[in-house]
């Protein structure tokens with residue numbers, strides 16, 4: 322069971338921008354936290370950006386996964402967001418974990434997860450990390466090249482190897498096959514090398530790219546995996562598992578899952594174990610980020626006779642908005658003014674249409690770098706001032722895990738945990 326159950330959050334009442342219990346709970350948590358901050362007297366860091374994490378959303382995503390992909394056992398991709406409470410919840414729900422390094426393996430083992438539930442899914446591993454995996458019984462590992470096989474022979478000869486194959490990830494947001502994956506014309510040679518080294522290949526792995534948008538990529542990848550399964554079986558390997566990787570998005574999941582399920586039923590017999598490595602799918606919508614306006618610059622355009630503002634937040638692309646650079650995201654700012662109510666920003670392209678009775682803003686991070694821009698142009702129907710708070714939804718994937726300390730700012734922001742689902746609450750000891 323879970324170590325260190327989290328404390329419940331005592332939230333006040335606040336109106337929310339949308340109907341529904343979920344937004345109300347998030348609103349309450351945002352307001353409660355912000356109401357406790359006195360900007361004129363607080364200590365450095367007390368007014369830092371923070372997250373509200375709805376663990377109920379993670380729970381619901383898991384139930385949705387089980388409904389639409391019952392054959393595929395998810396191994397959560399820790400790299401996407403190694404939040405300790407997310408990991409605890411998923412551990413309780415019985416998922417496996419995809420780890421990319423010693424630290425991730427250590428974190429997952431540290432919450433009591435059995436090593437057999439972990440796949441070290443990094444085809445190009447650091448030797449000391451591989452030694453750590455070997456000494457802690459994390460046997461499932463991926464590879465895609467001959468040098469990795471020699472490394473494995475030396476350090477972990479009884480590992481259970483998954484051959485990662487190349488996919489067509491051209492329709493994904495973050496392409497991974499530029500860097501990883503064996504082409505189909507090289508798999509026989511790799512499998513023969515593994516055979517000669519007396520290594521144990523047990524499966525095939527692929528990843529169709531993070532933020533995948535073309536369901537056909539899954540179909541083709543499963544077909545290719547079938548080809549490699551047959552190749553490996555022909556060489557005498559006992560192939561028992563297919564790893565379908567990540568790439569699932571909340572918005573398109575049902576459709577992707579449908580195509581994948583059909584492909585699995587068509588090409589993989591029912592005794593083949595299927596695992597996946599979803600990251601973004603589980604956490605993207607579960608995290609809301611609140612930031613505080615630390616400064617404002619008025620920009621008057623005498624020619625157009627307009628006034629707009631540059632807002633400077635206490636978080637930027639070197640912090641939790643790293644997702645703008647690394648993950649090609651475009652987070653939408655919303656106002657949480659005086660902790661009282663929510664308002665959507667109407668984002669628009671520069672040179673686009675004019676919205677009457679609104680004020681234009683560009684939004685910047687706190688560092689001295691000009692690249693540190695969160696939103697180039699948005700408009701709010703009311704004036705935003707220093708001391709106001711903005712919030713951004715869908716900030717759970719590839720955000721805080723890639724934040725830096727550039728300019729001396731923190732890379733570690735508080736998370737206020739809530740649960741909008743009684744299933745998650747029961748597992749985590751929340752009310």
Ligand code: PLP
Nearest residue numbers: 398531532567568598599600601
């Ligand atoms: N598995 C591997 C090997 C990855 O590299 C990644 C992301 O980079 C993931 C899983 C998670 O992908 P996603 O967040 O798109 O589900």
